[in-house]
Amino acid sequence: MYDIEMYRLGATRTGIRELFEYGVRQAAKIGKENVYDYSIGNPSVPAPEGVKEAIKELLEGDPVALHGYSPASGDGAAKAAIAEDLAKRTGDPIKAENIYFTCGAAPAVLGTIRALRQDENTEIILLAPFFPEYTMYMQACNVKGVIVPPDTENFQLDLAALEQRISPRTQGIIVNSPNNPSGVVLSRGTLEAMAEILRKKSAEYGHPIFIISDEPYRELVYDGAEVPYIPAIYNNTIICYSWSKSLSLPGERIGYFCVPPCVDDSENVYKAIQGAMRVLGHVCAPTMMQKVAAKCVGIKPDLTVYEQNRKTLYEALTSYGYRCIKPQGAFYMLIQSPNGDDNEFSEMAKLKNLLIVPGTGFGCPGFLRLSTCVDLAMVQRSLPAFKALIEECK
Amino acid sequence: MYDIEMYRLGATRTGIRELFEYGVRQAAKIGKENVYDYSIGNPSVPAPEGVKEAIKELLEGDPVALHGYSPASGDGAAKAAIAEDLAKRTGDPIKAENIYFTCGAAPAVLGTIRALRQDENTEIILLAPFFPEYTMYMQACNVKGVIVPPDTENFQLDLAALEQRISPRTQGIIVNSPNNPSGVVLSRGTLEAMAEILRKKSAEYGHPIFIISDEPYRELVYDGAEVPYIPAIYNNTIICYSWSKSLSLPGERIGYFCVPPCVDDSENVYKAIQGAMRVLGHVCAPTMMQKVAAKCVGIKPDLTVYEQNRKTLYEALTSYGYRCIKPQGAFYMLIQSPNGDDNEFSEMAKLKNLLIVPGTGFGCPGFLRLSTCVDLAMVQRSLPAFKALIEECK
Numbered sequence: 001m002y003d004i005e006m007y008r009l010g011a012t013r014t015g016i017r018e019l020f021e022y023g024v025r026q027a028a029k030i031g032k033e034n035v036y037d038y039s040i041g042n043p044s045v046p047a048p049e050g051v052k053e054a055i056k057e058l059l060e061g062d063p064v065a066l067h068g069y070s071p072a073s074g075d076g077a078a079k080a081a082i083a084e085d086l087a088k089r090t091g092d093p094i095k096a097e098n099i100y101f102t103c104g105a106a107p108a109v110l111g112t113i114r115a116l117r118q119d120e121n122t123e124i125i126l127l128a129p130f131f132p133e134y135t136m137y138m139q140a141c142n143v144k145g146v147i148v149p150p151d152t153e154n155f156q157l158d159l160a161a162l163e164q165r166i167s168p169r170t171q172g173i174i175v176n177s178p179n180n181p182s183g184v185v186l187s188r189g190t191l192e193a194m195a196e197i198l199r200k201k202s203a204e205y206g207h208p209i210f211i212i213s214d215e216p217y218r219e220l221v222y223d224g225a226e227v228p229y230i231p232a233i234y235n236n237t238i239i240c241y242s243w244s245k246s247l248s249l250p251g252e253r254i255g256y257f258c259v260p261p262c263v264d265d266s267e268n269v270y271k272a273i274q275g276a277m278r279v280l281g282h283v284c285a286p287t288m289m290q291k292v293a294a295k296c297v298g299i300k301p302d303l304t305v306y307e308q309n310r311k312t313l314y315e316a317l318t319s320y321g322y323r324c325i326k327p328q329g330a331f332y333m334l335i336q337s338p339n340g341d342d343n344e345f346s347e348m349a350k351l352k353n354l355l356i357v358p359g360t361g362f363g364c365p366g367f368l369r370l371s372t373c374v375d376l377a378m379v380q381r382s383l384p385a386f387k388a389l390i391e392e393c394k
Numbered sequence: 395m396y397d398i399e400m401y402r403l404g405a406t407r408t409g410i411r412e413l414f415e416y417g418v419r420q421a422a423k424i425g426k427e428n429v430y431d432y433s434i435g436n437p438s439v440p441a442p443e444g445v446k447e448a449i450k451e452l453l454e455g456d457p458v459a460l461h462g463y464s465p466a467s468g469d470g471a472a473k474a475a476i477a478e479d480l481a482k483r484t485g486d487p488i489k490a491e492n493i494y495f496t497c498g499a500a501p502a503v504l505g506t507i508r509a510l511r512q513d514e515n516t517e518i519i520l521l522a523p524f525f526p527e528y529t530m531y532m533q534a535c536n537v538k539g540v541i542v543p544p545d546t547e548n549f550q551l552d553l554a555a556l557e558q559r560i561s562p563r564t565q566g567i568i569v570n571s572p573n574n575p576s577g578v579v580l581s582r583g584t585l586e587a588m589a590e591i592l593r594k595k596s597a598e599y600g601h602p603i604f605i606i607s608d609e610p611y612r613e614l615v616y617d618g619a620e621v622p623y624i625p626a627i628y629n630n631t632i633i634c635y636s637w638s639k640s641l642s643l644p645g646e647r648i649g650y651f652c653v654p655p656c657v658d659d660s661e662n663v664y665k666a667i668q669g670a671m672r673v674l675g676h677v678c679a680p681t682m683m684q685k686v687a688a689k690c691v692g693i694k695p696d697l698t699v700y701e702q703n704r705k706t707l708y709e710a711l712t713s714y715g716y717r718c719i720k721p722q723g724a725f726y727m728l729i730q731s732p733n734g735d736d737n738e739f740s741e742m743a744k745l746k747n748l749l750i751v752p753g754t755g756f757g758c759p760g761f762l763r764l765s766t767c768v769d770l771a772m773v774q775r776s777l778p779a780f781k782a783l784i785e786e787c788k
Contacts, residue, residue, distance in 0.1 A: 001601055001659065002666035006509045010669030011662075046457040059449060063440040067643045103497050103647065107675030115400045140673040207395055249461045251681030253497065253647075265395065268405075272396035275404030279534040281501030286680045287645030 009139075014132060015361050016040060019346075023355045030353065036382035038370040039355045041180065041331065043248040045305050045373070051247055054295035058288055066291070070284045073274065074101030074256070081294035082256065090229040092260055097267075100274065101285035101293075103253035105216050105242035106133070107277065109174070112212050112238050112257060113141045114276035115269070116171040120144075124212075125165060125173035127157060128363030129334070131180050131214075146170070150364050155184040155325050155334070159193050166201045172210040173198070178217040178227065181362045181369035182334045183310075183327020185221060188228045195234035202236070208264050211237040216255070217330035219246040219300065222307055225328035235262040238269070243293050245331075246301050254289040306331045309372040312379050320387045331373040334359065338393035342368050348392065352385040403533075408526060409755050410434060413740075417749045424747065430776035432764040433749045435574065435725065437642040439699050439767070445641055448689040452682055460685070464678045467668065468495030468650070475688035476650065484623040486654055491661075494668065495679035495687075497647035499610050499636035500527070501671065503568065506606050506632050506651060507535045508670035509663070510565040514538075518606075519559060519567035521551060522757030523728070525574050525608075540564070544758050549578040549719055549728070553587050560595045566604040567592070569624065572611040575756045575763035576728045577704075577721020579615060582622045589628035596630070602658050605631040610649070611724040613640040613694065616701055619722035629656040632663070637687050639725075640695050648683040700725045703766040703773050714781045725767040728753065732787035736762050742786065746779040 013021070016039055023037040058066055073079065079096035086094045102108040113124055122143040126134050128150040138145035146165050151158045162173075175194075177186040186194075202209045213230045218241070221227055231237040242255030259270040284290075313333060317324050323336040335356075337345040342358035342365055349356050349368075359367035372379075407415070410433055417431040452460055467473065473490035480488045496502040507518055516537040520528050522544040532539035540559050545552045556567075569588075571580040580588075596603050607624045612635070615621055625631040636649030653664040678684075704721060711718050717730040729750075731739040736752035736759055743750050743762075753761035766773075 002509050002663055003511050003670070006669035006673070007662060007666040008669065009672050010509075010665035010667065042463050044458065047461050051461075052453050052457070055449065055453060059446050063446065064438065064642070067441050067445075067645050069436050069644045103675070103680075104677055106677050110675040115396050115404075117397050117400075136672060140675075248458070250463045251461050251678055253677065253680050268401060269396055271404035272401040273404065275400035275402065276397070278403050278530060279400070280674045281497070281504040281534075283498055283500050283647065284645055286497075286647050286683070289680070 009136065016132070016357050019355050019357060022350070026353060033381065034353055036354045036378055036385060038372070038374060039357055041371045041373060043245055043250060043373050044375065045248050045302055047248040048296070048299050048302065050296050050299045051249065051292055054292045055288065057295070058291055066288055068287065070287045070290060072277065072282065072284055074099065074285060075287060075290050078290040078294035081297055085297040086258065090232065092229065092231055092262065094258060094260055098258050098260055098270065099256050100270065100277070101254070101256050101290050102277065102282065103285050104244060104255045105214055105240045107280050107282060108240035108255055108257040109212060109214050110137050110140060111273050111276040111280055112240065113137055113143060113172065114279065115272035116210055117141055117143050118171060121169050122171050123167055123169045125162070125170060126363065127173070127175065129179065129181050129359060129367070130174070130363050131176060132361040134174060147363055152366070155182045156186060156190045157194060159197060162194065163197050163201070166197070166209065168205045170201070170209050172212050174212045174214055175230065176214045178220060178329025180217065180330055181332045181359065181364070182325055183330045183332045184325065185225050185227055185328040188226065188233070191228055191230060191233045198234060208236040212240060213237050214240045216242040216245050220303060220306065220331060221329040222303065222310065223328065227329065231260045231262055236264055238263065247293070247296060247299070248301065249289070252286060252289045254285055254293055305376065306372060308376050309374060309379050312376065313370065313372060316383050317386055320390050322386070322390060331371060333370045333372055334364070334367045335370065337366055337368055338390045340366060342366055349385070349389055352389060354382060354385045354389070403530065410526070410751050413749050413751060416744070420747060427775065428747055430748045430772055430779060432766070432768060433751055435765045435767060437639055437644060437767050438769065439642050439696055441642040442690070442693050442696065444690050444693045445643065445686060448686045449682065451689070452685055460682055462681065464681045464684060466671065466676065466678055468493065468679060469681060469684050472684040472688035475691055479691040480652065484626065486623065486625055486656065488652060488654055492652050492654055492664070493650050494664065494671070495648070495650050495684050496671065496676065497679050498638060498649045499608055499634045501674050501676060502634035502649055502651040503606060503608050504531050504534060505667050505670040505674055506634065507531055507537060507566065508673060509666035510604055511535055511537050512565060515563050516565050517561055517563045519556070519564060520757065521567070521569065523573065523575050523753060523761070524568070524757050525570060526755040528568060541757050546760070549576045550580060550584045551588060553591060556588065557591050557595070560591070560603065562599045564595070564603050566606050568606045568608055570608045572615060572621065572723025574611065574724055575726045575753065575758070576719055577724045577726045578719065579619050579621055579722045582620065582627070585622055585624060585627045592628060602630040606634060607631050608634045610636040610639050614697060614700065614725060615723040616697065616704065617722060621723065625654045625656055630658055632657065641687070641690060641693070642695065643683070646680060646683045648679055648687055699770065700766060702770050703768060706770065706773050707764065707766060710777050711780055714784050716780070716784060725765060727764045727766055728758070728761045729764065731760055731762055732784045734760060736760055743779070743783055746783060748776055748779045748783070
């Protein structure tokens with residue numbers, strides 16, 4: 001009657017969403033102020049005022065042009081504005097024809113994997129810790145996800161483990177830096193060493209291994225951390241971006257993929273991803289939001305709230321004896337489970353109405369993720385629970 | 395290096411788009427006023443004023459709530475508003491949980507087909523004439539499209555041909571009424587006879603055969619034509635809708651699928667399509683537009699322009715000797731090729747800068763499609779070319 005695999009995908013809630021929904025029910029029972037919900041990565045900072053102004057301005061123009069179909073790849077002028085900004089920031093001569101507007105980063109990454117797929121034995125490398133939805137992407141594209149275990153020391157990359165996992169069937173590797181769930185930014189040194197391995201293996205196997213750079217958090221960095229522009233380090237890099245976090249527009253589904261000119265056979269790779277976008281039901285990205293994104297070029301997100309949360313949590317939790325991985329970007333923080341078991345510790349925390357996500361789903365057992373896109377007041381109210389919890393583990 | 399099938403999908407422009415782009419180039423050469431472009435179905439009527447008002451109102455609210463993620467199926471209150479309106483109009487007790495907001499009708503139809511798929515031998519029936527993109531949907535879902543040839547007499551349905559084409563592998567049939575490209579509305583009698591056949595065959599093969607009702611044009615009807623609510627005639631109907639045409643928002647990618655309660659195992663069918671939506675990269679439909687659609691419930695499209703075009707074209711072309719299929723809905727009209735060959739006639743028309751799309755791509759050779767969502771002044775300027783063309787064929 002219907003496909004059972006699709007049914008399972010539709011009927012199963014992710015662990016994150018389950019925890020979040022538990023929090024909503026619990027808040028209804030005991031009061032919102034008594035639930036400390038660190039489960040979900042929904043920006044808590046409003047969209048910059050420039051977004052509202054851009055929409056209002058656009059509304060005064062011709063509605064047929066504003067809301068009409070754009071070409072599948074996006075409005076030409078909007079693509080040009082994004083390309084120009086990227087070129088200016090990176091020094092890479094990105095042009096409008098390298099940019100393709102998508103309904104957020106998710107379809108951009110999915111479309112890229114689908115385009116790179118050779119057959120059901122194609123392998124895509126995932127670097128733990130990783131966004132759990134990536135494993136669904138593997139299923140959706142019918143390829144094999146090959147996991148490189150986390151470097152739990154400094155959350156850069158176990159280069160030997162990576163090299164070992166590249167096979168003649170490897171078509172791509174997903175890089176997500178700043179990272180969800182760790183908030184860690186891959187250093188230039190790490191990226192250069194990774195590029196070296198990928199170049200060697202591409203030559204050995206006679207085909208390019210692509211980096212799929214999923215970078216929705218690239219503008220969310222702290223302490224002046226550098227987020228290196230990956231195509232300048234490794235040419236066969238496809239960029240997948242979203243304004244979900246940088247402009248706090250996650251519901252509006254606006255992002256892009258970019259196949260820079262330095263990619264081997266760049267124009268045709270772009271066309272292959274374009275074909276995959278059709279298969280995903282893409283017609284065009286929301287047209288008004290394409291133009292909003294173009295108008296908001298140069299607007300920086302206000303990171304004050306995220307920075308305060310990060311600082312407060314890191315300092316307090318470290319002082320209680322937690323091992324925290326210091327995030328340089330995004331709005332997440334990993335802590336090591338004081339009792340060694342992330343699932344068990346998450347359950348213990350739940351009893352104190354503290355909702356933190358086990359790392360196992362991120363390919364990172366023994367750790368837990370805190371989403372720090374929350375209210376500072378909630379952070380402060382939650383600290384005694386963290387303290388009590390680690391004491392229970394002693 | 396990349397998937398050649400995806401590359402072909404991305405590198406190939408549809409015949410419609412090719413003709414449209416030819417028109418743009420030609421307009422640059424000889425002046426826009428000398429090109430009569432009937433190629434593309436892009437609404438020429440602006441979005442109702444209510445859309446602008448709704449956006450402005452929403453912008454005054456909390457931006458975090460406005461632009462934040464909604465649940466994958468959509469904002470609860472917006473779903474409830476759409477469900478209530480549907481229930482009121484149809485008498486069917488549709489609830490919020492039957493509605494799932496999508497990025498337009500395309501992913502809704504694709505997701506439904508994907509959810510109904512059993513294996514690569516699954517068959518989906520297409521009723522000619524049909525939207526050419528449906529054949530891409532078959533490829534995208536790796537199912538077989540089985541075509542019922544057109545009833546070229548009155549563009550209803552050749553029931554015997556339909557019955558003959560249903561097999562034990564038939565999972566669904568796409569119904570698109572009002573129809574692109576003919577503008578014809580399937581009558582209640584036709585739908586009842588179709589339902590009778592589907593019930594008989596469902597019983598014979600021991601599984602439901604679903605109607606996938608792709609109905610973005612349902613509010614665009616003329617002369618008081620009735621568009622019957624299909625689930626009331628045949629219970630196993632899944633509705634795929636888009637506000638692209640009714641609110642002139644095609645670029646904003648906002649639509650829904652609805653699995654009415656009368657569908658067998660309704661709740662689980664909904665979940666299976668929900669799973670398929672994840673596979674398509676759906677996270678949520680654009681949140682602000684979900685709320686705009688909910689606020690615009692009850693707003694009717696202004697059909698004056700389309701009606702005038704339809705009347706002017708139908709009367710003039712009929713008087714010149716063309717056989718025109720009188721459209722009762724949408725913004726298209728089919729004409730029979732005066733020389734019997736639609737491709738050849740389209741080329742002849744092109745020489746007169748008249749751009750009309752051959753019916754072959756719609757599964758309807760010997761006919762041509764005119765998109766009537768154009769300027770009335772252009773229609774009037776184009777009439778001498780139509781007259782001269784048919785005279786050349788005599």
